[in-house]
Amino acid sequence: MTTIAPAEVSRLSRALPFWLSLTLVPIAIFGALNGGWTILLLPLYAWGLFALLDARTGKDPDNADPDTPEAALFWYKAVTLIWFPVQFCLLIWMLWYVPAAAHLNPLEKIGVFFGMGVVSGTVGINFSHELMHRKSRFERWLADLLLASVLYSHFRSEHLRVHHLYIGTPRDPVSARYNETFYHFFLRVLWQCPVSAWRAEAALSARKSRPTYHLSNPFWRYAALQGLMIALALSLGGGVGLGLFAYQAAIAVWQLELANYIEHYGLTRRHLGHGKYEHVLPRHSWNTDYKVSNWLLINLQRHSDHHYKPARRFPLLQTYAPNEAPQLPFGYPVMTLVAMFPPLWRRVMNKRVRAWRQTWYPDITDWKPYNKALNPLPR
DSSP: OOEEOHHHHTSHHHHGGGGGGGGHHHHHHHHHHHOGGGGGHHHIIIIIIHHHHHHHHOBOOOEEOTTOOGGGGHHHHHHHHHHHHHHHHHHHHHHHHTTTOTTSOHHHHHHHHHHHHHIIIIIIIHHHHHHHTSSOHHHHHHHHHHHHTTTOTHHHHHIIIIIHHHTTSTTOTTSOOTTOOHHHHHHHHHHHHHHHHHHHHHHHHHHTTOOTTOTTSHHHHHHHHHHHHHHHHHHHHHHHHHHHHHHHHHHHHHHHHHHHHHHHTTOOOOEEETTEEOOOOGGGSOBOOBHHHHHHTTTTTOHHHHHHSTTSOGGGOOOOOTTTSOBOSSOHHHHHHHHTSHHHHHHHHHHHHHHHHHHHOTTOOOOHHHHTTOSOOOO
């Protein structure tokens, strides 16, 4: 591994590959304008091409100097700041154009909004994840707007107040359990995450001696923003537009939860007794440093470091060697496809989970409490 000096990190040429997300926009527009087979271009590009490029270009083991100053990250920050207006304009145009487009039959309209869901899920939710971790109120507002556009606003509360605190414990809904299929995981988190997010915000209100329904509770903001998005979809596209808007939101959420499933499958923190758990370390998240998919996903795949140092901006996230963090065999474009086929997923991943357990926790002989989330809830 090589450490990249701050002067090199700050170069525009270093940041530009992370702007690849913008290339999805013209492909989405092209599919809407032409219909037919062209609506397949966007998912084939976002998943298929990037999987092939990963296989061709391989991994990037280099790390930016984590002490690189904020001022050197301008071009990296810029793409996350402009993404919401770009995605919002695309969504508005789609809602206005597609429902009334005579050259698109109903299946083609659904296909176009599948592509819109790929944009808002692969990029939009991912960028909101980066933004919600920032201290800037403006960046956090952009995160809220992006999440409202896929009707998943509670993700911010759940992610910051539950997931990062309780990763790898029974209190974290999105720590996928060993042998749990994606389909079971998906149905479970769809109802557990909003509940856990609400409870976390209610507990915060209580600690501040405020009633649960105080206006400071962000769920008021979430409801207002999502209501505005629904009203906008209805006003632009009528009932058809509203249905298509909800469909793209569902596709986006499906992609988010696929990523969540992959990132922590089977990994748990040691229970120390009496509801206490070891600190979060790089070994508690799956890591992969395939170069091209990390460009598109702004280093989301360097997930081990994100949980170890969640305040780091994406260009400074570090990768780890296999003796420091567990490694996925492929990038997310391939791993998400594998996760859709449970027997294949178990064949690929279960042996890796067992190897991880033997490496880090050889003294634990009974894994049933970890597998079934039966250990005591963390304090």
